[in-house]
Amino acid sequence: MLAPLSVTHWPQFFVFVMSLLLRRSAAGFTGTFRRRRWSRTTLTSDSASRLSSLPPLSAEPLHWNRETSERRSYATNTPIVKQANVISLTDIEDPANNPFNRAAPLPEGVKILAIGATMDDFDVASLEREGANAIFVSHPQAREPLAQLLTQLPEIEWVHTRSAGIDFVTSPTLESWKGKLTNAKGQFSSTLAEYTLMACSF
Secondary structure (H helix, E strand, O other), X not given: OOOOOOHHHHXXXXXXXXXXXXXXXXXXXXXXXXXXHHXXXXXXXXXXXXXXXXXXXXXXXXXXXXOOOOOOOOOOOOOOOOOEEEEEEOOOOXXXXXXXXXXXXXXXXXXXXXXXXXXXXXXXXXXXXXXXXEEEEOOOOOHHXXXXXXXXXXXXXXXXXXXXXOOXXXXXXXXXXXXXXXXXXXXXXXHHHHHHHHHHHO
């Protein structure tokens, strides 16, 4: 049975263990480096051609950034196949809706038929005659008027919410509706990020 190490032996023992660990780490690093270098020199011609055909890595972010984006800088090669006749179910006093409600001019293929927050603000018969087929939603009390518009205007094909969350518009009518529901993202991402960072540092 080995005798226990005395206090005077601990420094030598520690140095011995560290030397073994460092030697093992160095060997592992060297082996990894050799394996990587070997794998690079044994690429087949087919693999090399596939690698050379890959597009170069871009330093630019691949996501949309609202702080750096330029107004109307988008482009498309796809022709517009149908006019979007939009009902804006929004608060006219909310400045966050101005980029759409007061845009001049609107993007090609888009026409706002009416702006309002309640059913009293809309002439349903007129909207039906003008071919309303889309609804832009941002009003926090939009659940009931949206359900009524979907019921009274069966030609509506598309509902788009300004916010990422759609819980404020969900209803049995919306759930049974057969059209397309889309939502925006990132409108308040910077504000939320700043709030989160400040909360973390509080």
